[in-house]
Amino acid sequence: MNEEKARDLVQQSIIETSDDFTDKLMNRIEAKKTTRETFSWRFTPTFSVLVLAVLALSFTSYKFLKSGTDLFDIGLEIGRTPIFTIGTVIVFLALNHVLKLYETYSLSKNNT
Amino acid sequence: MGHENSNNETLLINRIKEGDTIAFRILVDKYKDVSLSLACSILKDKDKAEDALQDAFIKVFEKIGTFGFKASFATWLYRIVINTSYNELKKHKNHTVLSQVRLEHPEGNNAPDLFKTENQKKFIQIALKRLRTDEALILRLFYLCELKIKEIEKITGFKGSKIKVDLHRGRNNLNHELTKILGKEINDLL
Numbered sequence: 001m002n003e004e005k006a007r008d009l010v011q012q013s014i015i016e017t018s019d020d021f022t023d024k025l026m027n028r029i030e031a032k033k034t035t036r037e038t039f040s041w042r043f044t045p046t047f048s049v050l051v052l053a054v055l056a057l058s059f060t061s062y063k064f065l066k067s068g069t070d071l072f073d074i075g076l077e078i079g080r081t082p083i084f085t086i087g088t089v090i091v092f093l094a095l096n097h098v099l100k101l102y103e104t105y106s107l108s109k110n111n112t
Numbered sequence: 113m114g115h116e117n118s119n120n121e122t123l124l125i126n127r128i129k130e131g132d133t134i135a136f137r138i139l140v141d142k143y144k145d146v147s148l149s150l151a152c153s154i155l156k157d158k159d160k161a162e163d164a165l166q167d168a169f170i171k172v173f174e175k176i177g178t179f180g181f182k183a184s185f186a187t188w189l190y191r192i193v194i195n196t197s198y199n200e201l202k203k204h205k206n207h208t209v210l211s212q213v214r215l216e217h218p219e220g221n222n223a224p225d226l227f228k229t230e231n232q233k234k235f236i237q238i239a240l241k242r243l244r245t246d247e248a249l250i251l252r253l254f255y256l257c258e259l260k261i262k263e264i265e266k267i268t269g270f271k272g273s274k275i276k277v278d279l280h281r282g283r284n285n286l287n288h289e290l291t292k293i294l295g296k297e298i299n300d301l302l
Contacts, residue, residue: 001283001284001286001287003283006251006255006283006286007255009236009286009290010236010240010251010252010255010256010286011255011256012232012233012236013149013233013236013237013240013252013256014145014146014149014256015145015148015149015152015158015161015237016145016148017144017145017148017162017165018162021144021162021165021166022137022140022141022144024166025140025166025169025170026133026136026137026140028166028170029133029136029170029173030133032170
């Protein structure tokens, strides 16, 4: 078999994709884009709230350590325990939400 | 004409980099059949090859930002298709029993018209499927994709000497397989 004949035969052997190949592919790509966009707009504000909550908790802790339970020098006595508890719960709830979002995003990325 | 095609492709790729999925669709339609043929060289099964090709095109879309026009887009694409196909092969450890492929060998008065029918393409595909993965892949990269040895080296990672040897062996084995399938009718084909 000479080269020219081999070329001719191999070129004839081209295999065609299914009729819906490109449509299926584009649907998968669109699905990935939508998942990424949904994740992005939910993740960013949640993460921002988490960061602010951590900063607020840190600041509050610092004020408590410095000035006792009279927070912000306004004459309002607030117990340390409730403040710390509420702050910690908020931070952990926000962290949990962020992790759930990321897990959902990762699962959908693997499935598409 | 070649230069014009290259410019059109560059424009398409730049549009895809901006997220234009319509431009990507045009590119997919241009390369999908040749790419599927390459994937089939490795996976030997059209359904598995189509799945792998879908994954490959998704990788192409996601990584298009990294394509810097240093090599041709075709070379870059084929490398991704081949790597994805080999990864799929490792996952599934495909051991297609080629002897189970049924051949429709025409008999009687229609036999001389064999090569003028749709079966010709099918028999060539079957013969290529029976070749070793490397031989089938190299034959397609060289004759179907019309790539040079150096380009095939970059895509596959094979040395130039191996590519030349496999090209020679692949042609001989293709001839041998077609002879087994077609018998005396091979003379009409060649």
